[in-house]
Amino acid sequence: MFWRALRSFGWHKRNNVxxxxxxxxxxxLSEVNDPVFASGSLxxxxxxxxxxxxxxAPSDGKIKAIFPTGHAVALHTNEGMDVLIHVGLDTYKLxxxxxxxxxxxxxxVKRGDVLIEFNRDAIRSEGYDITAPILICNAxxxxxxxxxxxxxxxxxxxxxTARER
Numbered sequence: 001m002f003w004r005a006l007r008s009f010g011w012h013k014r015n016n017v018x019x020x021x022x023x024x025x026x027x028x029l030s031e032v033n034d035p036v037f038a039s040g041s042l043x044x045x046x047x048x049x050x051x052x053x054x055x056x057a058p059s060d061g062k063i064k065a066i067f068p069t070g071h072a073v074a075l076h077t078n079e080g081m082d083v084l085i086h087v088g089l090d091t092y093k094l095x096x097x098x099x100x101x102x103x104x105x106x107x108x109v110k111r112g113d114v115l116i117e118f119n120r121d122a123i124r125s126e127g128y129d130i131t132a133p134i135l136i137c138n139a140x141x142x143x144x145x146x147x148x149x150x151x152x153x154x155x156x157x158x159x160x161t162a163r164e165r
Contacts, residue, residue, distance in 0.1 A: 018059065053119065058156070073115050082138040
């Protein structure tokens with residue numbers, strides 16, 4: 001009964017940490033130049049203006065979707081987060097140019113595995129915004145999601161903390 005009382009106050013709940021799948025400057029979703037991402041309707045999180053050229057698995061987990069154009073990947077982490085990593089805005093229109101995919105749907109991945117490589121400069125030279133939204137799509141399962149907004153992160157540095165409900 002004592003432990004049940006502690007749980008009712010939230011003392012059993014833990015924070016899940018999502019590491020950064022890429023290096024770059026972290027900005028709030030509200031600053032993303034796309035109303036769907038900026039509104040948070042696809043999930044809560046942050047965006048990164050990449051300084052590198054690859055997307056790595058932010059955690060051990062399973063690939064749930066990779067877009068045929070290579071611009072986005074969705075994975076379910078072993079910590080229970082459904083994560084969408086979307087490289088650039090409207091980059092699906094590139095039809096895969098400047099993207100190289102290194103994983104497939106159903107793959108079990110380990111933290112740090114390279115999932116996608118992309119040519120940041122070539123994407124920009126074609127007129128696309130390279131900002132990469134990083135979303136937790138099952139945000140309703142967490143009571144508080146906080147990102148490292150304003151920081152410059154390296155791959156696999158702490159990016160988002162999500163407290164279990």
